Amino acid sequence: MIENLDPGLVNWSRAQFALTALYHWIFVPLTLGITWIIAFYHSIYVRTGSMEWKRLTKFWMKLFGINFAIGVATGIIMEFEFGTNWSNYSWMVGDIFGAPLAIEGIIAFFLEATFFAVMFFGWNRVSKGFHLFSTWMVALGSNMSAVWILVANAWMMHPVGQEFNPDTARFEMRNFLDVAFSPVAVSKFTHTTSSSMVLAAMFIISISSYYLLKGRHGKMARRSIVVASVFGLLASGLSAFTGDEAAFEVARNQPMKLAAIEGLYEGETNAGLVAMGLINPKKKVGDEQQPFSFEIRIPYLLSLLATRNVGTFVPGIKDLVYGNPEHGIPGAAWKMERGKEAVAALAAYKQAKKAGNEEEAARTRATFEKNREYLGYGFLAQPEDAVPPVAISFNAFHVMVILGSIFPLVFLAYLFFGIRGGLEQKTWLLLPGTTMFFLALAAHWAGWIVAEVGRQPWAIQDLLPVTVARSNLTSSTVQTTFYMFLALFTILLIAEVSIMLKQIKIGPEEK
Amino acid sequence: MRITWSNGLYNEISLESGSLGIYHLFQRRSFPCRFPKPHHNPITANTERLSMEQSMPQKSLLLRVYGFYADGLRRMTLGRTLWKIILVKLLIMFGVLKLFFFPDFLQSRFATDQQRADYVLGQITGAVPGNSTAMEETDHD
Numbered sequence: 001m002i003e004n005l006d007p008g009l010v011n012w013s014r015a016q017f018a019l020t021a022l023y024h025w026i027f028v029p030l031t032l033g034i035t036w037i038i039a040f041y042h043s044i045y046v047r048t049g050s051m052e053w054k055r056l057t058k059f060w061m062k063l064f065g066i067n068f069a070i071g072v073a074t075g076i077i078m079e080f081e082f083g084t085n086w087s088n089y090s091w092m093v094g095d096i097f098g099a100p101l102a103i104e105g106i107i108a109f110f111l112e113a114t115f116f117a118v119m120f121f122g123w124n125r126v127s128k129g130f131h132l133f134s135t136w137m138v139a140l141g142s143n144m145s146a147v148w149i150l151v152a153n154a155w156m157m158h159p160v161g162q163e164f165n166p167d168t169a170r171f172e173m174r175n176f177l178d179v180a181f182s183p184v185a186v187s188k189f190t191h192t193t194s195s196s197m198v199l200a201a202m203f204i205i206s207i208s209s210y211y212l213l214k215g216r217h218g219k220m221a222r223r224s225i226v227v228a229s230v231f232g233l234l235a236s237g238l239s240a241f242t243g244d245e246a247a248f249e250v251a252r253n254q255p256m257k258l259a260a261i262e263g264l265y266e267g268e269t270n271a272g273l274v275a276m277g278l279i280n281p282k283k284k285v286g287d288e289q290q291p292f293s294f295e296i297r298i299p300y301l302l303s304l305l306a307t308r309n310v311g312t313f314v315p316g317i318k319d320l321v322y323g324n325p326e327h328g329i330p331g332a333a334w335k336m337e338r339g340k341e342a343v344a345a346l347a348a349y350k351q352a353k354k355a356g357n358e359e360e361a362a363r364t365r366a367t368f369e370k371n372r373e374y375l376g377y378g379f380l381a382q383p384e385d386a387v388p389p390v391a392i393s394f395n396a397f398h399v400m401v402i403l404g405s406i407f408p409l410v411f412l413a414y415l416f417f418g419i420r421g422g423l424e425q426k427t428w429l430l431l432p433g434t435t436m437f438f439l440a441l442a443a444h445w446a447g448w449i450v451a452e453v454g455r456q457p458w459a460i461q462d463l464l465p466v467t468v469a470r471s472n473l474t475s476s477t478v479q480t481t482f483y484m485f486l487a488l489f490t491i492l493l494i495a496e497v498s499i500m501l502k503q504i505k506i507g508p509e510e511k
Numbered sequence: 512m513r514i515t516w517s518n519g520l521y522n523e524i525s526l527e528s529g530s531l532g533i534y535h536l537f538q539r540r541s542f543p544c545r546f547p548k549p550h551h552n553p554i555t556a557n558t559e560r561l562s563m564e565q566s567m568p569q570k571s572l573l574l575r576v577y578g579f580y581a582d583g584l585r586r587m588t589l590g591r592t593l594w595k596i597i598l599v600k601l602l603i604m605f606g607v608l609k610l611f612f613f614p615d616f617l618q619s620r621f622a623t624d625q626q627r628a629d630y631v632l633g634q635i636t637g638a639v640p641g642n643s644t645a646m647e648e649t650d651h652d
Contacts, residue, residue, distance in 0.1 A: 062589065070593075091627060484612070
């Protein structure tokens with residue numbers, strides 16, 4: 001089948017999904033993060049009764065509303081794509097994803113939809129206390145609805161609490177709590193939400209910097225900056241901590257991804273972390289080329305981060321592909337053999353069931369169960385297929401980390417001058433400050449690329465490669481819809497940016 | 512809490528800290544109310560109002576909620592534009608994209624779950640590199 005598969009189909013389906021997800025990911029993190037900051041602004045207003053804080057809260061609420069309106073339902077397109085482009089995958093995971101996505105729908109509907117209206121319409125119409133409560137509930141609801149989609153995503157990286165049913169060809173949930181509270185899901189959720197808070201703080205800093213440079217709404221901009229800086233600083237610390245946890249989980253469950261994001265071809269004891277480097281994109285596993293043109297390494301740090309122990313061995317791409325008996329690491333070739341046994345057993349089981357031969361069905365099922373954890377490897381053509389695009393993964397990871405390391409310094413600088421005074425004169429800070437939102441967005445996108453490109457070739461880690469997850473379509477069909485989405489998304493983005501810019505130009509309502 | 516009465520309308524100007532409960536949540540300025548004019552004594556007025564509200568029929572709360580939403584939507588300015596964008600977007604997504612370009616692959620080809628399961632099983636067992644026979648079988652399904 002793989003030989004006969006339209007070679008462009010998988011890549012076009014991937015490209016379409018990436019386009020949709022990245023577009024969706026412009027709006028989501030801003031919504032997740034800014035709702036918390038607005039809740040803080042609103043709380044300050046309720047506590048102080050100051051009309052300045054009220055104006056400020058209403059202004060950021062308005063920008064949040066624009067972002068929410070343009071972003072709403074962009075995620076639905078991904079669900080369309082599951083059914084059309086990824087039907088095998090969609091069928092196989094339906095039982096696992098059904099519950100989390102249903103919970104997401106219910107929570108999103110009840111919490112967001114109910115309190116969203118009160119938050120926007122409630123000024124002077126409901127009690128201050130209930131109004132504030134609604135604002136906090138919008139923040140909580142937005143973030144809670146993100147839990148479930150991230151649980152689903154985490155399950156793809158670490159498929160726990162499931163069992164494959166060969167009669168229905170579906171992964172069936174055996175333990176909801178294992179799925180919902182998998183360490184990968186927890187670290188994914190906490191890292192996503194904390195980094196979204198950083199992004200939202202940068203959004204506020206960028207727009208407020210613009211006002212200060214223009215000499216408009218100075219008081220509001222300074223107040224916004226001080227709160228956003230404190231919030232951003234705390235969120236940066238949380239993001240670093242949760243990012244470390246996420247990397248630790250990657251090391252445990254997706255060692256190939258860790259090796260790829262670090263450009264680690266040969267495994268090492270006392271492995272160093274590449275702080276910065278220029279990776280060789282032409283390097284292939286097993287060849288003699290150098291992986292880096294140059295690199296700056298921090299000794300021992302990778303071993304420490306990956307295993308919490310400086311002296312441990314961190315497997316490289318070569319170890320994971322060809323195996324490393326010395327360290328007890330099986331290679332992809334060995335896993336492929338087991339995987340092919342699983343697939344053959346599955347085919348034999350199907351035949352035996354069709355023929356009504358229960359004895360043979362039981363025997364083949366047992367063989368399948370013995371090998372099923374390597375099922376996905378049975379679909380690979382060669383061991384090297386288990387390697388994700390290394391250069392993209394490495395670069396995306398390092399862009400994310402470098403930007404994430406700069407942000408706390410920016411927050412500190414803004415906080416310092418925001419409190420001490422004279423921020424309006426610090427053009428050297430305000431000018432780059434206007435671009436910080438875009439850098440934070442770039443860091444977010446880079447994070448998404450790390451998560452999704454780094455896990456290739458798997459749709460479900462070790463169990464289902466993307467080449468098998470797709471539908472039997474022609475690539476021209478997917479290509480057509482790709483360009484349609486591109487056009488639609490461009491129009492929507494232009495609409496958002498123009499409405500947002502107009503509102504920023506208008507600024508907060510007059511006193 | 513300050514309570515005023517004017518033009519035959521019961522007005523709640525503001526609710527300070529210490530909410531009096533869910534009955535107050537959707538009270539807003541100039542909202543028509545069937546209550547009698549509040550007592551002149553502001554201390555007893557609260558007590559009387561609470562007991563009156565507690566005996567109010569459920570419909571009244573629903574009407575107040577409806578009024579809250581309807582009035583909020585009516586007063587929107589920028590929100591109108593945003594709603595138009597949302598509706599156009601949903602129309603394009605569900606009325607065009609979903610309908611014409613994104614049929615559910617399995618739903619549209621097979622009548623039962625068993626057929627779908629058999630098809631997917633055929634797809635995955637035929638997806639082993641070099642095993643083109645199995646794949647041809649499944650593609651003819």
